[in-house]
Amino acid sequence: MSRPVSAVSQMLERNQALFVGKRLLVCGALEDDYPRQLAELTDSLTVFTTDYCYYLSQQEALGDNILFDHQLGGAPRFDALLLLMPKAKAEAQYLLAMMAPLLEAGADLLLAGENRGGINGADKLLAPYGEKPIKRDSARRSSLYHGELGKPVAPFELEAWFSRYECLAGDTALTVMALPGVFSADGLDLGSQMLLASLPPMTGKLLDFGCGAGVIGSVLAKRNPALAVHMVDINALALESSRRTLAINGVQGKVYASDVYSDVAEKFQHIVSNPPFHAGLKTFYAATETFLEKAPGFLAANGSLTIVANAFLRYQPILDTHFKRTEVIGSDTKFRVYLSKV
CATH class of the missing domain: 3.40.50.150 (Vaccinia Virus protein VP39)
Known part of the structure; x- marks a missing residue:
């Protein structure tokens, strides 16, 4: 095409x-x-x-x-x-x-x-x-x-092109490594902070979709040592940043490229994301909408999807269409955290 x-x-x-x-x-x-x-x-x-x-x-x-x-x-x-x-x-x-x-x-x-x-x-x-x-x-x-x-x-x-900073997500300390232009390269954004504060302890397998510099997957790997973490993104700079963030924090995760679910071959107990809605200079929702619509097919029985999104984005109708139950588990004037279950 x-x-x-x-x-x-x-x-x-x-x-x-x-x-x-x-x-x-x-x-x-x-x-x-x-x-x-x-x-x-x-x-x-x-x-x-x-x-x-x-x-x-x-x-x-x-x-x-x-x-x-x-x-x-x-x-x-x-x-x-x-x-x-x-x-x-x-x-x-x-x-x-x-x-x-x-x-x-x-x-x-x-x-x-x-x-x-x-x-x-x-x-x-x-x-x-x-x-x-x-x-x-x-x-x-x-x-x-x-x-x-x-x-x-x-x-x-x-090595000279990596930025490095320390951040605290709740009581979880993390060192972040990021290449230029990668999401979360300059600091932990408020949306991801709210998302991480809303998540309970986890077991099984987790997919961090649109992993950016690897903050979400790495924090959850540190909090939940038995959790098998997979991290995907379309950006090669983000993937290398996530690998470095995992490594410097001494935690394990599988990091690979995937265009939405193109290279995802497993089912997960948890899918977690601060999904992107910008592509270049244009606002772009199509990939995120596809991610939400197809998520139930990549969740195990009783699996859940947890995302954070800007409050103005109309994701609730999409989630209501494709999941049995969706609730808002965190919110303020800027962001909402949605928990959806199959």
Whole structure:
């Protein structure tokens, strides 16, 4: 199934001469099938994505040319980089620092994105790598900047990009490790605090859906030593953050990529989540609604789903439709914690 062509890709289509014959590396906020066009223009194409949903959608068409992971390494082998601006500036900095050592001296540095999404900060982003870039195009509320790799590049050190902080969830102390742009990278959010305060002791198997930096799953693993914790997310940076958070706290959990339930093959006594409802610059509910609708099929008999959500989100009707019983077990003016049972 093809994806609608984004405004950024429509602008890039006007500038395809920049990609002809290049050994091109593409990364960032990939949204559509445009890399398939680039594969026909370039000498070679590598697409690197941290988004498992996008990876699954393009894997058949791009084959070995698309890679999903939190890090890409190797010797310099590309003469052009196209970075599609992610929502978080820190993530853009992370991707540039990772990709620059893979580029040959003098390589083209192409940054593209929506004007409201930080692309106008391209000058500062590219400053460590070369002279001031030129603005190649501006169309459909998007812009394309073009620079050149003209400065020495330091080797990429993954460890330097982790933020680390201590937090307290009730009486459970936790050390959190997080890569740029990951949910809970800067501190324990109020919604997750309320969710964790509402949960009783647990046994059996638990699924932490949309695990982010791994706060929920790691806290519950610390509180409930016999609990078998599974943690899933579509973001490779989140998955690596969760692995590090588990490890530094000395607790065990199984962490893996899944587009909603695409890679979930077991049933659980508990599903717990602070589900995402933002994707990039747009508010996006579809994945969370699918998560809620299909949850009963991944719960064991007498299993339960517990989520926290912004009070304005209309999840109660969805939960009432798919579960036998739903109650609000925690609330304030901003959040509600729902407990649903099959």
